[in-house]
Amino acid sequence: MFELDIRSRKPIYEQLVERLKELIITEVLKTDEQLPSVRTLAQQLTINPNTIQKAYRELEIQGYIYSIKGKGSFVSPAIDSQNTEKLLKVKSDLMKLLSEAMYLGVTVEELIVTIQELHASIGGGIENDQN
Amino acid sequence: MFELDIRSRKPIYEQLVERLKELIITEVLKTDEQLPSVRTLAQQLTINPNTIQKAYRELEIQGYIYSIKGKGSFVSPAIDSQNTEKLLKVKSDLMKLLSEAMYLGVTVEELIVTIQELHASIGGGIENDQN
């Protein structure tokens, strides 16, 4: 279910946040569906429960999930469908960019390397980072 | 000449590397032009000379500059400047797209897969398997 890269400079909890966001946006995890408990998921992924909790807390702050003490954590309603449209727009933009790049003679490999460099230059971070 | 953000999660030396790369690619710094010495630049930017040296070393590894002990550091001649210019042209658009995508929870991996899919649908071959 999850593929974590412990070698990555990107912290585990951030990888978790991104992966879970993706699952929520793509509606693999549906509204009000219960997420694995912090302890269960920690055991499955063989990482510390605190790391899971940090990811869940971040997801709750960003409105993707809600947590109820004693019950569990659940997917927030209404975020998914709203963003799928935007996702389609991103893919559309990507399409234009790709054709433009190929017209300029840029190979797909160069494009991928560039994306990875840009991503690395951002730091993989979502919050707090300008530039 | 340089705008460094000490608050950013991005290390200072990486900011330096990127800024200098940009200046070299855009030919603001021209072939064989001498860069400021590590100590001079450190004083100008009020940061440690070791940080400058780390950036210069990285730039040398990546082929953007060459250094001669006792003389100084200089811009490398023509690293396929045509392609790098083209890449730079696409880079700003890609940057916007990437930040927007990440805001929506799209992972870089998914973005890369999408590019490969689009590229394949256009008619190019798939060379790089990332998943």
Next chain:
DNA sequence: TAACTGTACTATGAGTCATAGTACACTGCA
């Protein structure tokens, strides 16, 4: 020679990340 250049170390402090452990409040069920 003197002042500059790059380069290579060691040491230190600040900060982040992941882990480990403990504790408490709440829910649901037998």
Next chain:
DNA sequence: TGCAGTGTACTATGACTCATAGTACAGTTA
């Protein structure tokens, strides 16, 4: 009611990165 499971909040620790500080050495140039 008791207990297992849930989220949540702490502290402490070790590993790691980053930037600084200081020292030292080798090479170039006026």
